Amino acid sequence: MIIGLTGSIASGKSTISELLKSKGFPIVDADKIAHLVVEPGSPVLKEIELFFGKEMIKTDGSLNREKLGERIFRNENDRNKLNSIIHPAIRAEMLAQKEKWLLAGANTVIMDIPLLFESKLQHFVEKIIVVSVTPEIQKQRLMSRNKLTAQDAAIRIQSQLPMDLKEKGADAIIYNNGTIEESEQQLNSILFNWNAQP
Template identity: 65%
Template sequence: MIIGLTGSIATGKSTVSRMLKQKGYPIVDADEISRLVVEPGSPVLESIAEAFGYLVLHPDGSLNREKLGSLIFNDEEKRKKLNGIIHPAVRREMIRQKEEWLEKGANTVVMDIPLLFESKLQSYVDKIIVVSATPAIQRERLIARNGYSADEADARINSQLPIAEKELGADAVVDNNGSLEETEHQLAKILNEWNAKL
């Protein structure tokens, strides 16, 4: 079984991903892969520099995420252009890692994909878990964790598909407004109901 794990900014998806890892489930992490494909010297990083200018690179040849982020944050065309370079490479590597786990004999593989719905990757997985929190809790966490102002936090939250919409596409929802124990308990129940063997 391939489980897709998703959520929105500051809903606690990474926390649930860590819980799954601790239980021994293999994780294919889209964020980790998106860092991997833009390592210095990679063809993807070269394409990004060609498309956006070499100013998006640090002197050591690594990607200057802040610089690139500021270029694309309010520019839909540039964001699409960047996604067109990065996404295909990330998808290829995600599929490669998933296949590798299955070949090693894994019964269940978790694909941790923050933008599962936005990128329309539902077909990559058999079941979807959405980690959910209220916008008020998301805002609180972003202010505490990232030092954002309330407006900055809201802008980040509103730039994503509403969590309520993601919940509609989920096979199961983990409500992560409460304690870690409550989250852990919900996760265990879902895995048990789905008979998600290691």
């Protein structure tokens, strides 16, 4: 079974993904792959430099994520441009990793895809878990994790589809407003209901 794990920014996908990993499930992580495809010297990084300018590259040749983030979260045209440069490479690597796990005999593969709905990737997966939080908790966690002002956190949240729309597209929802243990209990019952084994 291929399970898509999604949610909104700072809703707790990585936290749930870590729990799944500790239970032995193989994880294909789109955010990690997004780091991989922009390694120094990669063609994707060159394209980012050509469009967004030399100031997006640090002196050690790596991507200045903070600078690029400042630009793309507040500007839809820039965000669409970055997506058109980086997403094809991310998708190709996600599918390759999924195939690798299936060939290795995995029963269930987890695909952690933050933009599953925004990028219309529902066909990549068979079941969808949405990790949801209330807007207040989401903003608070995003501000403290990324050291952002309330305004910058709001801009990032608005760059994605609203949570209620994502919930409508879910096969199961984890409400991650309480403790991690409470979220793990919800996760366990979803895995049990779907008879999902690593």
